[in-house]
Amino acid sequence: MKDDDTVFHALADASRRELLDRLYARDGQTLRELTAGLEMTRQAVSKHLGVLEAADLVVTRRSGREKLHFLNPVPIRLIHDRWIDKYTEHRIAALVDLKTELEENRP
Numbered sequence: 001m002k003d004d005d006t007v008f009h010a011l012a013d014a015s016r017r018e019l020l021d022r023l024y025a026r027d028g029q030t031l032r033e034l035t036a037g038l039e040m041t042r043q044a045v046s047k048h049l050g051v052l053e054a055a056d057l058v059v060t061r062r063s064g065r066e067k068l069h070f071l072n073p074v075p076i077r078l079i080h081d082r083w084i085d086k087y088t089e090h091r092i093a094a095l096v097d098l099k100t101e102l103e104e105n106r107p
Contacts, residue, residue, distance in 0.1 A: 003056075004082070007075045010055035015040060016048045020057060023071035030066050 010016055015038075022034055035045045049069060052058040059072050 003075070004079065006055040007057065007079055010051050010057055011076075013048065013051075015044070016052055019045070019048055019052065020071060023058065023069060027070050028061075028068045030068060034069060 011020075018038070019034060023029060031042060031046060031049070034049070035042050038045065040048075049058055053060065056075050057072055059070050061068050061070065
């Protein structure tokens with residue numbers, strides 16, 4: 001899979017998006033912390049984290065016996081810049097043009 005495909009695949013699942021939201025709220029969580037309060041088994045969370053790691057959306061670091069999970073927002077930003085930003089540019093330009101026109105035509 002290409003990098004974008006891997007990221008889109010990882011983001012396509014609601015459970016994985018929930019894990020990313022949890023890491024956004026509090027970075028550096030263990031598997032146990034991420035599993036708490038979810039209706040998923042520890043194995044399911046671990047599998048989802050593996051998909052997120054493969055997409056480089058989550059990076060890990062060992063701290064003693066614990067494995068901490070951190071959000072890596074770079075792939076999401078790259079998706080935003082490539083796929084979202086270019087589609088909104090014309091709308092922003094139209095609003096700037098409208099603002100300029102309205103200010104020039106003030107009584």
